[in-house]
Amino acid sequence: MKDILKDNFVKAGKKNKLDESLLIEVYDYLIRTQYVLPGEREAIQGQLERLIKKHMVKK
Amino acid sequence: MKLEYLFLRNIGPFYGDHTIDLVSEKKSNGFAFFADNGRGKTTLYNAMKWCLFGTVKTRVRAVSGIKTTPRIRPIVGVESDEPLINNTAYYGDEATEMSVVLIASSEKGRIQVTREVSSRSKLPRNDDELDINTTVVFGDKSSTGEKAQELIETFFPNTLQQFFFIDGEALEEYTDMLENDNLEGLKEDVESVLRLPALFRGKSDLELIRMSTKAKLKTAKKGEKNASAAQSEAAKYQRKMNDARKKVIKIQNRITTTENSLKDVTNKMNQHSEIAAHVEKVKEVKLKLEAAKKSLIRSAGSRKMYSEEAWKILIWKRAEAKYKEYNGQIGASQNLDFEIKTCKINIKNYTSDLKRLDGICSKCGQTLPDIDAYIAELKNKVVDEKKKLTELNSGVQFDSDELTTRLGRLTSIKPQRGDIDRIKNANNFWSDDRSLVKNLEEKYDSLNAKVTKEATSKLGDLGVRKGNFDQTIRRLKIECKAAEEELSINENKFNDWERKAGYSSGISDEEWKLESIVNKLISTIDDTVISYRQDAREKVEEEASKVFMEVTNAPQAYDGISLDNNFRARIKLKSGKFVTAPSSGMKSMMTISIIDGLRRVSGLDAPIFFDTPGRSLDEDHKRAMLDYFWREHNQQFLIFAHSGEYKIDATLRDFGSRIVKAWELTWPGDHHNCIECKSEEVMHSKSEQIATCMSCNHKWDTSSAHTIITELEI
Numbered sequence: 001m002k003d004i005l006k007d008n009f010v011k012a013g014k015k016n017k018l019d020e021s022l023l024i025e026v027y028d029y030l031i032r033t034q035y036v037l038p039g040e041r042e043a044i045q046g047q048l049e050r051l052i053k054k055h056m057v058k059k
Numbered sequence: 060m061k062l063e064y065l066f067l068r069n070i071g072p073f074y075g076d077h078t079i080d081l082v083s084e085k086k087s088n089g090f091a092f093f094a095d096n097g098r099g100k101t102t103l104y105n106a107m108k109w110c111l112f113g114t115v116k117t118r119v120r121a122v123s124g125i126k127t128t129p130r131i132r133p134i135v136g137v138e139s140d141e142p143l144i145n146n147t148a149y150y151g152d153e154a155t156e157m158s159v160v161l162i163a164s165s166e167k168g169r170i171q172v173t174r175e176v177s178s179r180s181k182l183p184r185n186d187d188e189l190d191i192n193t194t195v196v197f198g199d200k201s202s203t204g205e206k207a208q209e210l211i212e213t214f215f216p217n218t219l220q221q222f223f224f225i226d227g228e229a230l231e232e233y234t235d236m237l238e239n240d241n242l243e244g245l246k247e248d249v250e251s252v253l254r255l256p257a258l259f260r261g262k263s264d265l266e267l268i269r270m271s272t273k274a275k276l277k278t279a280k281k282g283e284k285n286a287s288a289a290q291s292e293a294a295k296y297q298r299k300m301n302d303a304r305k306k307v308i309k310i311q312n313r314i315t316t317t318e319n320s321l322k323d324v325t326n327k328m329n330q331h332s333e334i335a336a337h338v339e340k341v342k343e344v345k346l347k348l349e350a351a352k353k354s355l356i357r358s359a360g361s362r363k364m365y366s367e368e369a370w371k372i373l374i375w376k377r378a379e380a381k382y383k384e385y386n387g388q389i390g391a392s393q394n395l396d397f398e399i400k401t402c403k404i405n406i407k408n409y410t411s412d413l414k415r416l417d418g419i420c421s422k423c424g425q426t427l428p429d430i431d432a433y434i435a436e437l438k439n440k441v442v443d444e445k446k447k448l449t450e451l452n453s454g455v456q457f458d459s460d461e462l463t464t465r466l467g468r469l470t471s472i473k474p475q476r477g478d479i480d481r482i483k484n485a486n487n488f489w490s491d492d493r494s495l496v497k498n499l500e501e502k503y504d505s506l507n508a509k510v511t512k513e514a515t516s517k518l519g520d521l522g523v524r525k526g527n528f529d530q531t532i533r534r535l536k537i538e539c540k541a542a543e544e545e546l547s548i549n550e551n552k553f554n555d556w557e558r559k560a561g562y563s564s565g566i567s568d569e570e571w572k573l574e575s576i577v578n579k580l581i582s583t584i585d586d587t588v589i590s591y592r593q594d595a596r597e598k599v600e601e602e603a604s605k606v607f608m609e610v611t612n613a614p615q616a617y618d619g620i621s622l623d624n625n626f627r628a629r630i631k632l633k634s635g636k637f638v639t640a641p642s643s644g645m646k647s648m649m650t651i652s653i654i655d656g657l658r659r660v661s662g663l664d665a666p667i668f669f670d671t672p673g674r675s676l677d678e679d680h681k682r683a684m685l686d687y688f689w690r691e692h693n694q695q696f697l698i699f700a701h702s703g704e705y706k707i708d709a710t711l712r713d714f715g716s717r718i719v720k721a722w723e724l725t726w727p728g729d730h731h732n733c734i735e736c737k738s739e740e741v742m743h744s745k746s747e748q749i750a751t752c753m754s755c756n757h758k759w760d761t762s763s764a765h766t767i768i769t770e771l772e773i
Contacts, residue, residue, distance in 0.1 A: 001659055004594050005254055005587070012586035016579040026261070026580060034257030035212035045264045052268075052576050056569070 022055040060214065060664045061695055066160035068175075069148035070109075071102030072726075072766040079103075079768065081695070081720060089689035089717045090697040093707045094724035099766040100699040101226075103724075104670040105132075108224055109143060110159035110174045111215045113193065113208075117141055118228055134176055134186050144176070147765065155183060163214065165664060170214055171196040172207075215665055218251045222658050223665040225651075227674025234650045234675075237628040249626050252661045253595050255588060262584045265577050272574045279570060286560045293556035300553050303546035310539040314532060321528035328521045334514045341506045341515075348499040355492035362489040365482040371474045372482070382469040385462050392459040395451060402448040409441040595660055596622050603628075603649075603656030610648045610683040620649055620656075628653055647675040651684060666695035673704035681705065682713070689717035711773055721771040728761035 006027055013023035029051060033044050065079040081090060094100040105115040116129040134157060135149060136142045142149070144157045158175035173194045183189055195207040202210055221229060250256065328335060416437075418430045427433075457465070604619025607630070611617055617638075618631040630638040630649055641649070658667075667688070673681040681704065688696045698705070711721060730750070732739050738754035748762040 001662060003662060004598055004660065005258075005591050008591040008594060009258070009583065009587045012590060013580070013583040015586065016583050018576065018579050018583060022576075023583070030257045030261035031254060032213075034254060034260060035216050035218070036209065036260075038260060038263060041260065041264055045267055048261075048264050049268050049573070052573060052580075053569070056572050056576070 019055065022052070025051060025055070060163055060165040060666060062161065062163045062666050062697075064160070064162040065103075065107065066158075067103075067106055068156060068158045069145040069152075070106050070143055070157050070159060071145060072097065072099040072764055073102065073106075073768075074145045074147050074765040077768055079722065083719045085719045087689065087717045087719050088693070088695050089685070089714060090695060090719055091705070091710065091721040092697070092699045092724060093702055093705065093710075093721065093771075094699075094766075095702050095729070097764070098724040098726060098729075100701070100724055101670055102766075104224070104226070104668055104699045105143070106159045107161060107668060108220065110161045110172055111211055112217050112220065113174065113191075115143060134189060134191075135178075135183050136185060145765075150182070153181070154178065155181070155189075163666075165214065167214070168198050170210070172211055216251075216663075218256070219661075219663060219665075221248060222252050222654060222661075222663055224668050224670075225654065225672075226670035227672060230647055230650050230654075231675060233654065234646045237626070237650060237653065246625060249599075249657060252657045252663065253591070253599075254661055255591070258584045258588060262581055265581050265584070269574060269577045269581070272570050272577065275570045276574060289556045289559035293553055293560055296549050296553035296556060300546060300549035303542060303549050307539060307542045307546055310535055310542055314535045314539060317528055317531050317535060321525065321532065324521055324525045324528060328518065328525065331514065331518055331521075334510060335518055337506060337510045338515050338518050341503065341510055344499060344503045344506055348496065348503050351492060351495045351499050355489070355496050358485065358488040358492045361485040362482075365478075365485040368474065368478055369482055371472050372479060374472055375474055378469050378472060382466065382473070385457075385466045385469065388457065389459055389462040389466065392457060392462055395454060396459050399448060399451045402444050402451060406441055406444040406448065409437050409444065413437050413441070592624070596624060596626065598660045599626075599653065599656040601656075602659045603652040604631075606655045606687060607649060607652035609687045610652065610680065611645070612679040612683060620652060622653070626653075642677075643675050644677045644680040648680055648684070655688075664694075666697060668697050668699070670699045671701060671704065672698050673700065685710070685714055685717075689714055695719075707771065711771065715773050718773055721773060723769045723771055724766050725769065726766060727759045727763045730759070730767075733757055734759055734767065 006024075009027045010020060010023045014020065026048070029044075029048065033041070036044060061081075063080075063082050065081070067073045067077040067079075068075065092100050092103055109115045115132045117132055118129070132141050132143055134143050135155070138146075144155070148157065149155060155178035156176065158173065161172045163170055173192075173196075175192055177190050178188060179190060180188055193203060193207045193211075195202045195210045197210055215223070413434060416430065416434055418427050419425070420427055600620060600622045603622070607620050608614050608617065616633060618633050618635070621629045621631045621637065628649055630641055630645065632638060638645070669688075672684065676684065685698075685705075700710075707721075707723065711718065727734065727750070728748075731741065733741055733752035733755060735757040736752060736755040738752055740753035742751045742753060743761065744750070748760060749758055750761050751758045
């Protein structure tokens with residue numbers, strides 16, 4: 001079945017003038033780490049920041 | 060995700076080890092466990108929950124009309140606490156052990172979850188006395204503790220367990236929630252299954268990144284101000300650095316030029332090397348001559364000084380004999396003087412006595428006897444003394460005073476000891492110096508004659524120039540070192556300021572971009588949540604309606620299910636109106652439909668475990684439900700059914716093709732046929748509670764409450 005959450009996220013991101021590849025990467029990472037509880041997400045925040053910066057360099 | 064094996068040890072009525080193998084070649088997805096009360100169907104269901112999440116809650120029961128709040132069941136404890144461990148294992152076994160192993164496979168890989176309990180003491184009173192370990196093996200990696208639990212979450216999310224561990228009781232609760240206004244719990248569950256927490260947590264993560272970025276930017280802005288000042292300072296030191304560098308280069312050029320000039324002068328001097336050697340020699344002889352002349356002056360002075368005493372030595376050669384003579388006479392003269400004086404005194408005394416003699420004693424006044432003889436004696440004495448005096452006077456040449464005077468005069472010209480050596484030495488020194496001076500003068504004149512005045516002058520000029528160049532180079536090198544130090548200081552200061560200026564601006568640029576993207580991502584999440592809630596509701600409504608139309612026994616009357624924005628559900632009639640008083644079966648089907656719709660929209664990939672599925676359903680709905688869920692949905696659907704809910708024979712007959720495997724859970728006493736060989740020839744002894752197979756002689760305890768799992772033939 002189509003992932004409508006992903007579709008909505010990418011659509012909204014594009015409206016905000018974000019690159020599709022970044023949106024997909026961020027979305028997949030957030031879904032993959034969705035069960036890590038708040039307070040234990042320090043490493044996730046670091047990884048998320050690196051992911052965005054990596055994309056900035058690519059562009 | 061497919062469950063493959065389940066291994067049980069000492070949990071609930073399952074004493075000892077039991078393995079359930081769910082692997083099959085069949086493509087269908089139905090699995091069924093049939094059992095009477097107490098045989099362990101709910102234990103099986105709970106064993107899997109405990110294995111995955113570590114806790115099992117008690118069922119909600121109505122006591123005196125009031126529902127009890129579910130509580131966590133302990134592993135060990137008294138019977139009223141509903142402990143999970145098998146009773147016989149707890150009281151009877153030497154070591155208290157309980158474990159469940161679950162093996163499943165998915166596209167991500169194979170996962171094996173092991174949760175086991177062991178006791179440090181026999182008959183532990185509570186769970187604090189137990190060691191509980193969880194191990195997850197995923198691929199080649201093995202994890203324990205919290206890491207293991209995190210890994211389980213990625214396959215079987217605890218927060219979503221109500222969407223794959225379904226039981227009739229929870230279904231009733233959901234039905235109540237879907238109908239009523241008390242929607243908080245439902246809304247939370249719906250959002251969980253729709254994966255909205257992934258975005259909420261992501262938003263919090265991004266907000267924290269933004270906060271950190273803002274802080275960095277604030278620092279960077281401050282840095283920009285500092286950078287501006289730093290740039291100005293850097294420019295100042297750059298100018299100073301350039302000046303210092305020019306100065307160093309200028310001095311180095313001058314050193315090079317001077318060194319070249321020095322080289323020229325040295326070369327020229329080398330060309331006049333022969334004359335230069337003579338000139339050097341002349342200089343050397345000249346210096347020696349000057350020194351010798353000085354020495355001659357000194358020795359001449361000494362010679363003159365000592366020569367002034369030389370006459371004494373010459374005179375003394377003649378005077379020395381007289382001196383010795385006088386010196387020898389002075390002793391005899393002094394004795395003679397003494398004797399003459401003594402004679403004169405004696406004559407004077409005798410003469411005086413003669414004049415004064417009158418023949419009467421001056422003391423007693425008596426007439427002295429024999430006076431004439433005495434006078435005659437005195438007169439003789441005077442004659443003798445005068446004779447002696449004449450003789451003494453005849454031997455006198457000089458008297459002692461005269462001799463002393465003469466000796467004194469001779470002593471004044473007497474030379475001191477060593478005077479002669481000193482005079483000789485001074486004369487020798489003078490003589491040597493005079494010879495040396497004479498020789499050097501001759502040598503100097505001879506050398507001087509070989510060196511022309513012009514050449515000497517030229518060489519002299521070159522020497523002066525060489526000396527000047529040497530001095531200039533030394534001075535320039537000192538200046539160069541100072542200039543290089545100044546350059547180094549300015550370079551360091553310039554680099555410091557330039558780094559300060561560059562560092563600040565570099566940071567802010569990257570952080571500005573990061574902040575901008577993070578802001579856009581946060582807006583994206585906000586926009587997504589709003590749009591997705593609507594889209595997801597519509598999609599769940601659509602999917603749930605499809606399910607409902609499949610499982611309802613009156614599809615011609617209904618149009619499907621309607622969900623409002625809070626997921627409050629109603630059954631929609633074809634007429635466009637809503638069912639006002641649905642039956643309990645209809646409501647259960649609606650709830651099942653919505654849960655399945657949510658699962659499908661969320662993409663949750665886990666087997667569905669359904670305990671007592673037919674609890675609130677009539678026969679038609681029970682059949683319709685199995686008919687729908689045991690279709691090929693690419694998802695295992697396991698039911699744990701009471702024998703009264705679903706008759707084994709009828710279920711196997713009606714759904715045999717859809718069922719992969721089925722089991723019956725029994726106690727030994729439930730078996731009328733032989734447990735081993737299925738023979739009907741069994742003898743039961745009610746008094747001994749033993750059954751004996753007449754065919755294979757297998758015996759079993761009919762009073763035992765230890766469940767036997769028997770796979771059914773389909």
